[in-house]
Amino acid sequence: MDDKFLYQLREQPNTGFVNQLRKKLQQESIAPKQGLGGFIQSILSNKRLLQAAALMAVFAIIITTISPARALVISLLANVGGMAFEVTTDYPGDHDDSEETIWPRVMSVDEALAAFPHSIHLPAGLSSEYVLNDEVQVYVGEDAGPFANTIEFEWLSDTNRVSLRVTDRDPGMAEIVAPDALEEITLDETHPAVLIRGGWDADDQVWSNNDNWIRLRWVMDELTYELAGPDQEQLIAIAQSILK
Amino acid sequence: MKNTPEILWALHSQVEPIDWDAVYTAELPRVYNFFLYKVGNREAAQDLTAITFERAWKLRSRYRAAVAALPTWLFGIARNVLREYLRQHRLNEQRLEPIASREEVPSNFDVEKIVQQQQEKECLRKILLELADREQDLIALKYGAGLTNREIARITRLSESNVGSILHRTIQSIRTKWEKNHG
Numbered sequence: 001m002d003d004k005f006l007y008q009l010r011e012q013p014n015t016g017f018v019n020q021l022r023k024k025l026q027q028e029s030i031a032p033k034q035g036l037g038g039f040i041q042s043i044l045s046n047k048r049l050l051q052a053a054a055l056m057a058v059f060a061i062i063i064t065t066i067s068p069a070r071a072l073v074i075s076l077l078a079n080v081g082g083m084a085f086e087v088t089t090d091y092p093g094d095h096d097d098s099e100e101t102i103w104p105r106v107m108s109v110d111e112a113l114a115a116f117p118h119s120i121h122l123p124a125g126l127s128s129e130y131v132l133n134d135e136v137q138v139y140v141g142e143d144a145g146p147f148a149n150t151i152e153f154e155w156l157s158d159t160n161r162v163s164l165r166v167t168d169r170d171p172g173m174a175e176i177v178a179p180d181a182l183e184e185i186t187l188d189e190t191h192p193a194v195l196i197r198g199g200w201d202a203d204d205q206v207w208s209n210n211d212n213w214i215r216l217r218w219v220m221d222e223l224t225y226e227l228a229g230p231d232q233e234q235l236i237a238i239a240q241s242i243l244k
Numbered sequence: 245m246k247n248t249p250e251i252l253w254a255l256h257s258q259v260e261p262i263d264w265d266a267v268y269t270a271e272l273p274r275v276y277n278f279f280l281y282k283v284g285n286r287e288a289a290q291d292l293t294a295i296t297f298e299r300a301w302k303l304r305s306r307y308r309a310a311v312a313a314l315p316t317w318l319f320g321i322a323r324n325v326l327r328e329y330l331r332q333h334r335l336n337e338q339r340l341e342p343i344a345s346r347e348e349v350p351s352n353f354d355v356e357k358i359v360q361q362q363q364e365k366e367c368l369r370k371i372l373l374e375l376a377d378r379e380q381d382l383i384a385l386k387y388g389a390g391l392t393n394r395e396i397a398r399i400t401r402l403s404e405s406n407v408g409s410i411l412h413r414t415i416q417s418i419r420t421k422w423e424k425n426h427g
Binding site for chain 2: 002003009028093143145
């Protein structure tokens with residue numbers, strides 16, 4: 001199909017604008033560079049620091065040339081239960097205020113199931129003390145941005161809460177977790193899964209291994225299911241009821 | 245699943261630091277033209293481009309090549325910036341400001357030809373601005389930013405074949421209106 005006419009609105013951005021913006025971005029990046037320059041200068045003027053720097057350089061060469069050592073230093077990309085995780089001890093940073101918060105639509109269970117573009121399995125294994133909340137959070141449509149298509153149910157008892165999140169987001173989209181957070185299990189012969197214990201603590205900027213909140217994630221019919229709740233055995237039983 | 249070039253890009257960027265200056269040079273015209281196609285207004289396109297790059301520069305230490313390819317990440321920011329902007333401004337009136345009003349005119353200009361080109365651009369812009377949001381988005385990403393259907397699919401979370409068929413239908417519809425005006 002001849003679509004060349006559609007390119008005619010394209011134009012080169014104004015050179016003055018391009019240069020001005022480049023300069024502005026470079027200026028914002030200069031501060032740490034100047035700091036680094038000062039640091040290097042202080043090393044060169046101090047013999048002990050120079051020796052320490054030389055040792056660090058040798059260490060850097062070793063860890064970047066010997067692959068097992070390099071693998072320990074670079075945050076690891078791990079595939080657990082068929083899902084990708086970036087494993088690191090470094091706190092990944094806080095949510096930036098300038099980033100847009102994407103809010104879900106809240107619908108009844110029936111409306112949510114109709115709005116979600118995939119057929120999904122709901123659990124049958126919850127005890128009668130748990131009641132399915134009829135306010136389901138749904139991320140669909142263009143407004144949902146990177147969260148589309150995701151749906152989240154919750155079951156409430158007097159003391160506990162269990163949630164189920166289902167999404168068609170690529171399971172290769174790596175979540176950043178701490179090294180001890182993951183455990184691979186199998187739900188049945190064809191469904192590996194991963195238990196994720198804890199989460200990042202924004203106050204202390206470390207991973208908090210909070211056993212009261214466990215997530216169980218697996219992939220089924222090209223959808224990623226994630227149950228969350230306080231009781232690991234209960235989550236596994238619910239997950240197995242979803243498989244049936 | 246990630247395709248091979250994305251995996252290679254991810255592995256490469258784990259070893260090689262990203263040349264952000266080169267990213268700026270390569271991506272700025274694409275981001276600018278994406279906005280130009282979306283809002284049809286040169287000044288607004290510049291403002292939105294600047295906001296996008298400032299935000300991207302601020303967040304660049306958190307960019308993870310293993311999670312998303314660079315255009316996916318950058319245009320994700322651009323689309324968020326646009327969404328915020330459209331929410332804040334009632335853009336419809338601004339969109340219709342003639343895009344060619346400040347174009348430089350060569351000394352040996354052919355008045356008739358230039359007027360005709362400007363009219364064609366104006367007509368096309370009006371057709372684009374009348375499109376539904378999703379169709380307009382895909383046209384801006386394809387013809388403004390020059391992205392491939394695969395890249396557009398990753399940015400919009402549509403399937404690649406869905407992007408292809410929506411674009412095909414949209415181009416046919418634009419062409420019909422275009423020919424009606426130029427027939």
